[in-house]
Amino acid sequence: MVEPDIATPSIDTDGGFDFDDHFFGLVVLEKHDPRMVAKVRESWLKTRRFCREHLVPHVLSEDRKNMADPQYISWDLVRLAARHGQLSRFIPPFFGGGGEGAPAAMGPYAEEQSAVDTGFSGMLGGHGLGLVGLALTFNMRVLQRVAEKVVAGEKSETPYLIDAAITEPTAGTDVEEVELYPKARLISHAKKVPGGAILNGRKVFISTGHMASDHLVFMPFDLKDPVHDYGCFIVPKHAKGFSLGRKERKMGHLVSTVSELIFEDCFVPEEDIVLQTADGSGGSDPDRFAVLLETVLGITRTAVGAMGVGNARGSFERVLALAKRTLHKGRTLVNQQWAQTLLTNMHINVVTARSVYLESTFALMANLEGGLAGPLPPVLETALARRVFANRWFKKVFHSEKLRARMLDQLLETKPEGRARIQFMSSLSKVVGSDAAMENGHMAVEFLSRAGVRHDRGVEKGFRDAKLLQIFEGTNQLNRLNIFKHYLGRRLPGVKVF
Amino acid sequence: MTHPGPSDLQSFRDLARRFATQELEPRALEMDEYPFRPLDRGVLKAAREAGLLDVMLPEDRGGAGPSVEAFCEILLTLAKSDAGFASVVLVSTLAQQGLIAWGAPGLVESRERSSLIAFPAYDLPSDLQRDLKARKQGDGFSLDGKVEYLALAPVADAMIVPATLNDPDRVGLFLVDSAERGISIGDPVLSLGLRSCPVADVGLESVKVPAERLLCRDAGRAFAELAERFRPAVAALAVGVLTASFEAAMSYAKQRYQGGCMIIEHDQVRMMLANMAVVAESGNALVRAMARAVDGGESWALPQAGLILLTEQVSRATTDGVQCLGGYGYMRDYGQEKRMRDAKQIESLFGAVPLKRLDLLTEILGKS
Incomplete structure (x- = not known):
């Protein structure tokens, strides 16, 4: 094969495909809910422009810098994201954010990012997980504070990110699944003390860890009953008793730091305890932890599916770009039948997996009680709303425990069958999307041989990035069991599910 | 033999x-x-x-x-x-x-034993790269152009390179000293796997080569014959990697607690391990059969078919090898992700997989 000389791989070669080529369900929905779909379109287009115009030039060089120096942190990318408002896009406008929080926008947004750089998507995903986790505690006081920090940070040279710390050295998948939680070998724990709590233990594989200004940390108060007696805490990076451990060296997702967090008698003042169940702050329904965890996972697994689709499409687009210019026996690859068929197989993986993450998004919107159904009412997007939310008296009401209890109760009203639907659809999204990514990664490298394996052509990076998607947010093995349990298990009484 | x-x-x-x-x-x-x-x-x-x-x-x-x-x-x-x-x-x-x-x-x-010689091991035998041109000059040749992704180029003292002779359809193989004037060896190419086997792009500008350094005039056939003998060796690399990946996955599965038991107790993990064992066990036997076929000058299709089957299966199985270790599999310290990368890179030796398939069928058609 004769390959073209290219310094950076071209990935802006999908022939000008637009929204209407990819999202037929949303195009139909537009007739019924024009405002919501308009938001999705706008968010998709913004992401696409940002990624293709601003992110593309840095993708391979940042990947390489991280490989060359294990201590390197891609601050330039964080600042780039901040300059373009990428850190506050889903924060409501009344907190000063971009207000793109239409739930249906999440998938297309993650897909577009991942098509260009799955690692970058993972980096912002760590931040997004921090924000989603915090939002679902309905602690409006802390949420407003953090949101304002994110918005202010975007205008500074030291952007503010927050991560979420759940995984422990001896408990990965176990803490990604409600039923497994009691079986998890947890070591980290919190202790109530006058004026706050003291944290001890270690968290590992924490995405965005070395970049985050604050960490949203989940730890039980009682190791014997972690499901019913747990807490959620904000720990600033300079907190006494807190330290960053190693920055993990990974196969891919290199711009997304993955870190070890160490807590040694780390004191958290009362105001930074976001949630605690032991004394019933914010209600003490025994089911609440389950609903909270399921909801977070419903959202993140749907998003990982979309990341997988993006990664799979990135592989497809890169192969297409090279196939248009690579000669085999005197003809360009794209002119050969076998190559067209392989490209089509890659495209099939993209389209089928995309329909699953969209269905999973709709499953969330249809079944989750408490505000995921559509975009914010227009009144909340006005400048007036922003002023109101900044008002001291308004904050008193908005931050009250009473309001919080009502919002939590609403989430708890999600019906058991609705919860099951969210479970199996989000697991499906995650499995199908990440498997499509891995399969397309394999095909892309095989298709191109020499060009497929060299870093400067961009194809092998997609292959390395794809693998993580099958592992994090619960391994695909766990997610397969979850699909069986929640889809079929309910209809097969007496059958043992795992 | x-x-x-x-x-x-x-x-x-x-x-x-x-x-x-x-x-x-x-x-x-x-x-x-x-x-x-x-x-x-x-x-x-x-x-x-x-x-x-x-x-x-x-x-x-x-x-x-x-x-x-x-x-x-x-x-x-x-x-x-x-x-x-x-x-x-x-x-x-x-x-x-x-x-x-x-x-x-x-x-x-x-x-033959003086030093390392670079070789275009990632080229498809039936479609060697042609970006290097040899012109007759005096008693010898002058080479101009480039060779992409030449294995061992950063460390070798000499290199075997394909170059077109007069008409673009005739490719010959030349032996050239790395230190020869007009040769520029690019920075080592960062690759997916097999990183300790250095690779570089090489540029040649009016490089003088004496006539006896033209090793053969029909590179297509000569290269193909050599590649035929070494297909079992490429498959052996793959099976070796998989064996290590399998052993690492087994030992981790016996020690990792998750979901209320050691993960070796989970059927899904057992299935992945079993599949790795299927490929490793039959792969070992197949590599030997391929090697014996080549040594005995017998079956011509088996080595190519076995190479395709094993490199593909091994690259899938080492992907599962990472999966068995979960998050730890993805981290570089455990060496398991390296095996997945190495296996994928091995697949690219002697060219792209789909083209190897098409070549196999062309060969079968030619002999039937």
Whole structure:
């Protein structure tokens, strides 16, 4: 094969495909809910422009810098994201954010990012997980504070990110699944003390860890009953008793730091305890932890599916770009039948997996009680709303425990069958999307041989990035069991599910 | 061709195992840092001293004779510890055997064991790259153009390169000294896997080559014949990597607690491990069958078919090998992700997989 000389791989070669080529369900929905779909379109287009115009030039060089120096942190990318408002896009406008929080926008947004750089998507995903986790505690006081920090940070040279710390050295998948939680070998724990709590233990594989200004940390108060007696805490990076451990060296997702967090008698003042169940702050329904965890996972697994689709499409687009210019026996690859068929197989993986993450998004919107159904009412997007939310008296009401209890109760009203639907659809999204990514990664490298394996052509990076998607947010093995349990298990009484 | 007896095979295995445990295993992860860390020349020297770079030389010249089966034994063992270095042995042996097959006797004697020779091991035999042109000049040739992704180029003292002769459809193979005027060896190319086997793009500008350095005028056929003999060796690399991946996955699964038990107790993990065992066990036997077929000059389709099957299956199975270790599998310290990358890179030796398939069928059609 004769390959073209290219310094950076071209990935802006999908022939000008637009929204209407990819999202037929949303195009139909537009007739019924024009405002919501308009938001999705706008968010998709913004992401696409940002990624293709601003992110593309840095993708391979940042990947390489991280490989060359294990201590390197891609601050330039964080600042780039901040300059373009990428850190506050889903924060409501009344907190000063971009207000793109239409739930249906999440998938297309993650897909577009991942098509260009799955690692970058993972980096912002760590931040997004921090924000989603915090939002679902309905602690409006802390949420407003953090949101304002994110918005202010975007205008500074030291952007503010927050991560979420759940995984422990001896408990990965176990803490990604409600039923497994009691079986998890947890070591980290919190202790109530006058004026706050003291944290001890270690968290590992924490995405965005070395970049985050604050960490949203989940730890039980009682190791014997972690499901019913747990807490959620904000720990600033300079907190006494807190330290960053190693920055993990990974196969891919290199711009997304993955870190070890160490807590040694780390004191958290009362105001930074976001949630605690032991004394019933914010209600003490025994089911609440389950609903909270399921909801977070419903959202993140749907998003990982979309990341997988993006990664799979990135592989497809890169192969297409090279196939248009690579000669085999005197003809360009794209002119050969076998190559067209392989490209089509890659495209099939993209389209089928995309329909699953969209269905999973709709499953969330249809079944989750408490505000995921559509975009914010227009009144909340006005400048007036922003002023109101900044008002001291308004904050008193908005931050009250009473309001919080009502919002939590609403989430708890999600019906058991609705919860099951969210479970199996989000697991499906995650499995199908990440498997499509891995399969397309394999095909892309095989298709191109020499060009497929060299870093400067961009194809092998997609292959390395794809693998993580099958592992994090619960391994695909766990997610397969979850699909069986929640889809079929309910209809097969007496059958043992795992 | 000679078949090695069981005791010969055992002694090759022992030699390779000693070298792998003493030299490769402790350094495999560090060597994988290339090109961000300099190449470990000590390992290269040790390999030469152990005779690993000369195993296929005739016995009277210090080798063990041209047995592909014995060579595969060695690669299977080396690749378990570091497929990158195992592929240094493979590429260097390929170049050496090419030289012996095509070179003038004088040239061969002076060269065969002197140093590493770079070789376009990632080229598809039926479609060698043609960006280098040879023009007749005086008694010899002048070479202009480039060779992409030439294995061992950053460390070799000489290189075997394909160049078109007069008309673009005629490709010859030349032996060129790396230090020759007009040669520029690019920075080492960062690759997906086999990182300790350095690769670079090479530019040639009016490089003078004497006539006897034109090794052959019909590179398509000569390269294909050589590649045919070495297909079992590439498959051996793959199976060696998988064996190590399987062992690592087994040992982790027995120690990792999750979901209320050790993960080896989960059927899904067992299924993945079983699939790895299926490929590893049958792969070992298939590599030997392929090698014997080549040594015996018998079945021509088996080595190509076996190469396609095994490299593809191994690259899938080592992906599962990472999955068995969960998040730890994705981290570089555990070495498991390296095996997945190495396996995928091995698939690219001798060209793209779909084209290998098409070539196999062309071959079958041609003979039927």
